[in-house]
Amino acid sequence: MERQRAQTHNMAKAPEDSREQSHYMARAQEQRQNIPRQQQGNRSKEQAVTTSKLPGCQRKERGGTLSRLRKELADAQGKLSAYETQLEVNSRGRRDLVKENMDLQKEVYGLRDELRESEDRWVWLERKFRRLKRTAERRHRVDHACYMRLYNLVPRALEIMEGFMPLEESAESSE
Template sequence: MKKQYAELQKSEKEQLNMAKAQEDSRQSQNIPLQQQWRGEVVRRKAINDRVGKTTPDIQENRSKEQAATTAKLPGCQRKEVGGSLSRLWEELADVQRKLSAYETQLGLNTRRLSDLMKEKTNLQKEVYGLRDELRDSEDRCVRSERKFYRLKSTSESRQRMEQAFYMRLYNLMRRVLGMVWGFRQLE
């Protein structure tokens, strides 16, 4: 009975440890995602600050400013400034594309993080359920063990009573045989 109880307790503890290990590994997976998410937010803010949160209206204003500035310059400088401004606009467009990609990645990471948090919550519920099952099974095993020992002590006391009865019966039989033998000798 003790072996069964120990085996049951051992298997349930192993299940509990496995569930805890799964939860810990998922939490450790969440930490890099959270750090990456925070990094993306910081990068996004930095890009927005550098770019100046360009919108179509701002871009249109900048195009007008560029045209006005280049119109005032002589021909060869106009080409250099125009080329520089074109490169800057291309860089700005690249930065905006990267920003859009980062925002998309941030959305995916946020969804992944929320999924992992839900999974963590479900695993915690499962761990708590396993703990409750473990406690219940431990209680059942303790009750079974107590019942076993109670029955064992009852059985042992009955065996002692039985032995005492047989000893009395044996002594009584010896006396009866002794008396019978004595009567035969007297005859």
């Protein structure tokens, strides 16, 4: 910050435009020589260029250029440090993104494995359910067939029992 203040202060001291510098130097020279401005008249561009070649002008011009170059150097260094900082941040961010990507890939692979296991478990449960269903249907058919046989045997058993009944009744009646 102090360097920037000093640079702006130096720049405020030295005029930026070389035309202004030559104008100020020519004016100072006129005052030293006590030559009124009206007598001198309009100067041509060549004369203006020759006045800027005075030792004082060159020194100021060089100083102005030097301060401008210092300012540009400071700006370039600032930009460079900003770019380096941004590059470091980007590389850190890139490393973080790569790590996060790897973590996400591991999670995806884990979820895929869980899905496969659950699909395998589902298939196994489905097969087991079908087997149990077939067994239950088979048992039901067997039970139904047994029931129907018993049902069909009941009248015959009743007939047989009726055949024995009269013997018992006859025995009771004989007493």
